[in-house]
Amino acid sequence: MKKDMPYKTYLAEHEMPTAWYNMKADMTEKPDPMLNPGTKAPLTVDELAGIFSFEMAKQELDAENRFIPIPDEIREFLLMYRPTPLVRAYFLEEALETPARIFYKYEGGNTSGSHKLNTAIAQAYYAKKQGLKGLTTETGAGQWGTALAMACAYLDLDLHVFMVKCSALQKPYRKIVMETYGANVYQSPSTITEAGRAILAADPECSGSLGTAISEAVEFALKDGGYRYCLGSVLDQVLLHQSIIGLETDAALKKLGVVPDIVIGCAGGGSNLGGLIAPFVKDKMAGKTSPRLIAVEPASCPSLTKGEYRYDFCDLSEVTPLAKMYTLGHDFIPAPGHAGGLRYHGMSPILSKLYHDGHMEARSITQKETFDAATFFAKHEGTLPAPESAHAIAIAVEEAKACRESGEAKNIVFGLTGNGTFDLAAYDAYRKGLLD
Numbered sequence: 007m008k009k010d011m012p013y014k015t016y017l018a019e020h021e022m023p024t025a026w027y028n029m030k031a032d033m034t035e036k037p038d039p040m041l042n043p044g045t046k047a048p049l050t051v052d053e054l055a056g057i058f059s060f061e062m063a064k065q066e067l068d069a070e071n072r073f074i075p076i077p078d079e080i081r082e083f084l085l086m087y088r089p090t091p092l093v094r095a096y097f098l099e100e101a102l103e104t105p106a107r108i109f110y111k112y113e114g115g116n117t118s119g120s121h122k123l124n125t126a127i128a129q130a131y132y133a134k135k136q137g138l139k140g141l142t143t144e145t146g147a148g149q150w151g152t153a154l155a156m157a158c159a160y161l162d163l164d165l166h167v168f169m170v171k172c173s174a175l176q177k178p179y180r181k182i183v184m185e186t187y188g189a190n191v192y193q194s195p196s197t198i199t200e201a202g203r204a205i206l207a208a209d210p211e212c213s214g215s216l217g218t219a220i221s222e223a224v225e226f227a228l229k230d231g232g233y234r235y236c237l238g239s240v241l242d243q244v245l246l247h248q249s250i251i252g253l254e255t256d257a258a259l260k261k262l263g264v265v266p267d268i269v270i271g272c273a274g275g276g277s278n279l280g281g282l283i284a285p286f287v288k289d290k291m292a293g294k295t296s297p298r299l300i301a302v303e304p305a306s307c308p309s310l311t312k313g314e315y316r317y318d319f320c321d322l323s324e325v326t327p328l329a330k331m332y333t334l335g336h337d338f339i340p341a342p343g344h345a346g347g348l349r350y351h352g353m354s355p356i357l358s359k360l361y362h363d364g365h366m367e368a369r370s371i372t373q374k375e376t377f378d379a380a381t382f383f384a385k386h387e388g389t390l391p392a393p394e395s396a397h398a399i400a401i402a403v404e405e406a407k408a409c410r411e412s413g414e415a416k417n418i419v420f421g422l423t424g425n426g427t428f429d430l431a432a433y434d435a436y437r438k439g440l441l442d
C-alpha cells in the first residue's frame with residue numbers, strides 16, 4: 007500500500023476487507039454451469055477468456071475458493087471511497103413510528119453514484135494487467151458506464167460504452183460524465199454494429215434494453231483482440247466483487263451486536279443484492295442464522311416473480327453464453343421505466359438458484375410505489391435515492407410498518423445502492439403524477 011496515505015485513510019484501510027467472499031463455495035446446491043451455446047457443454051476458462059480478461063474468466067468459473075485476495079492496487083483505489091457508511095435510519099424509524107431498527111448501506115457516495123465502481127475497478131485492473139488495450143460495455147441507467155469510465159481513466163484503458171437509448175435520452179448528463187473520463191459513448195441500438203443495425207431494421211423506434219446493448223458491446227469487443235467485454239451485473243465475478251458490500255455490513259453489524267432479521271436489496275441483474283447478502287447466505291447455509299433475504303424488482307421487468315427458471319442467452323442477439331437463470335426471455339424489451347438499472351430480462355444465476363431453492367424471497371413493485379418510497383426517504387433521511395435503490399426502500403418501509411402492527415423490534419438492513427442526482431426528470435414526472 008502507498009506509504010503516504012493520510013491518517014484517516016489508514017484507519018479506513020483496517021476496516022476494509024482484504025479478500026472477496028465467493029458465496030458459491032459455500033452453497034450446498036451449486037448454480038448450474040454456463041453453457042457454450044453451440045455445443046451446449048459447460049464453458050471452459052479458455053472459451054470465456056475470448057470474451058472476458060483471463061482472470062475474470064477464471065473468477066467466473068471458480069466455485070472452490072471461498073476467499074479471493076483483493077490485490078493491493080485495487081484496494082488502494084477502493085480506499086478512495088470505502089468503507090462506505092452503514093447508516094442507522096433513525097429519522098425514518100421515527101417517521102414510521104416503528105419499533106424496528108432500520109440500517110442501510112450507502113453506496114452512492116462516489117462520483118459514479120453507485121456500487122458499480124466496486125467491480126469496475128477489478129475488471130479494469132485485470133484487463134490492464136493482461137496488457138489489453140481497452141474494454142467495451144453496455145450501460146442502462148449510466149452508473150455502470152460511469153463507473154467503468156472512472157476505472158479505465160485511472161488505469162489508462164480505452165473504453166467504448168453502449169448506452170440503452172431510452173436511458174440516454176432520459177439522462178443526457180450521464181454521457182457527459184462518461185466522456186469527461188474519456189469514454190466513447192454510443193446510443194444503443196446504434197448503427198455502428200451489425201447487431202444494432204439488425205435491431206433497428208426490425209424496429210426503427212426500438213428504445214433499447216440491456217440485452218440489445220450487450221449484443222453490441224460483445225460484438226465490438228470480439229472484432230479486436232486488444233479488447234475485452236465487461237458486464238456490470240448478473241455474472242458470478244460481479245457478485246464476487248460486490249461481496250465487499252456484505253462483508254463491510256456484516257463487520258459493522260457485528261461491532262454493534264446486531265443480527266439482521268431481514269436483508270433487502272433491489273435486483274436488476276442481482277449484483278448489489280448478491281454482494282450484500284453473501285455473508286448472510288453463508289451463515290444461513292451453515293444453520294447459524296436465518297434472516298429473510300428479499301429481492302425487489304420493478305413490476306415492469308419482473309424476472310424473478312414472473313420469469314421462468316431455464317437456460318437463456320444474456321443478450322438479445324444470442325452472442326453470449328447460455329446461463330441458467332430466471333428470465334423473461336432474451337427478446338423481452340421492458341417498458342422504458344425510470345429505474346434503468348433494473349431493466350434486464352434475466353437474473354444472476356447465483357440469486358436465481360437461491361430463489362429457486364427457497365433461500366430468498368422476491369417482490370415486485372410499481373414505479374408509483376417506488377417514487378412514493380423514494381420521496382418519503384429523501385424527506386426524512388436526507389439522501390435523494392436512485393430509483394433503483396428506492397425499490398429496496400419501499401419494501402424496507404413495508405416491513406417496518408408490519409413491525410409497527412406486530413410490535414416486533416426486527417433488525418432490517420437494506421442496500422441503498424445509489425443516489426438520484428441524475429434522476430431528476432423521473433422525480434419531476436412523479437411530482438406531475440405521470441408515473442403509475
Ligand SMILES: Cc1ncc(COP(=O)(O)O)c(C=O)c1O
Binds near residue numbers: 121272
Ligand atoms: C443505483 C443502482 N442500483 C441497482 C442497480 C441494479 O443492478 P444490480 O442488480 O446488478 O445491483 C443499478 C444498475 O445499474 C444501479 O445503477
